[in-house]
Amino acid sequence: MRRRLRYRLGRWRDQGIALGWLVSIWILLWGDVTWGNLLGGLLVGGAVLVFFPLPPVTFGGRLRVGALLAMGAAFAVDLVRASLHVAAVAVRPGPPPRSAIMAVPLRVHTDLNLALTAEVISLVPGTLIIDVDREAAILYVHVLDLDGTGGIEANRERVLAVERGIVRAVGSATELNLVTADRESAP
Numbered sequence: 001m002r003r004r005l006r007y008r009l010g011r012w013r014d015q016g017i018a019l020g021w022l023v024s025i026w027i028l029l030w031g032d033v034t035w036g037n038l039l040g041g042l043l044v045g046g047a048v049l050v051f052f053p054l055p056p057v058t059f060g061g062r063l064r065v066g067a068l069l070a071m072g073a074a075f076a077v078d079l080v081r082a083s084l085h086v087a088a089v090a091v092r093p094g095p096p097p098r099s100a101i102m103a104v105p106l107r108v109h110t111d112l113n114l115a116l117t118a119e120v121i122s123l124v125p126g127t128l129i130i131d132v133d134r135e136a137a138i139l140y141v142h143v144l145d146l147d148g149t150g151g152i153e154a155n156r157e158r159v160l161a162v163e164r165g166i167v168r169a170v171g172s173a174t175e176l177n178l179v180t181a182d183r184e185s186a187p
Contacts (some may be wrong), residue, residue: 018054019045055111061172071165078124078158086125089145097145101130102152104159108167108175109137116170117163127155 022045023038030037089097106117114137118129121141126149131140143155164179171179 015049018049022048061167061170061175064169067165067168068170071169074161074165075120075123082125082127085148086144089126089148098147099142099144100146100152100155101140101142102156104139104141104156106137106139106163107160107178108163108171110175113137113163113166113171113175114139116166117159120162120166121159 019042023041026041026044027033027037030040106114111134114132114134118132118139121127121139122129126144128142129139130142132138133140139159141155141159143149146152146155149155149158160179167175167179
């Protein structure tokens with residue numbers, strides 16, 4: 001009973017935050033803070049949340065600031081490295097580079113992990129999420145210049161390293177064990 005009440009309160013809190021953001025965006029779009037814009041934003045935001053509900057995203061972990069900073073630094077390095085690589089591919093004469101679409105099954109099957117990993121991967125130049133299998137937690141990733149980035153296994157490990165960094169930063173202890181055990185059992 002107590003757990004169900006906590007879930008409902010958390011869901012209402014999340015809906016309230018989403019409504020606040022939608023109203024803020026509505027007011028920014030109109031460019032003027034008036035009672036009419038506030039009321040219109042509440043009506044439109046409420047309708048969006050009622051008619052287009054988002055699935056609940058649970059957060060079972062905790063925020064680890066050190067791991068979050070390490071993930072951010074690794075992302076920045078990867079962003080610069082990939083930007084330079086894509087720029088070199090763009091100006092290099094000759095035939096176009098060999099690209100590939102590969103399936104990468106993630107180890108942690110939560111919507112939050114799936115969404116965050118897909119976002120980080122898509123932000124890096126040269127990689128793009130083509131499709132997501134939510135049930136099986138598989139990301140389908142397009143990789144530009146497969147040979148120049150180390151091949152399929154190197155790119156798959158890169159995606160799994162992003163997942164590992166995200167789980168270390170915001171995952172639960174169980175999720176952390178999944179990505180750590182998988183890393184230790186790899187040859």
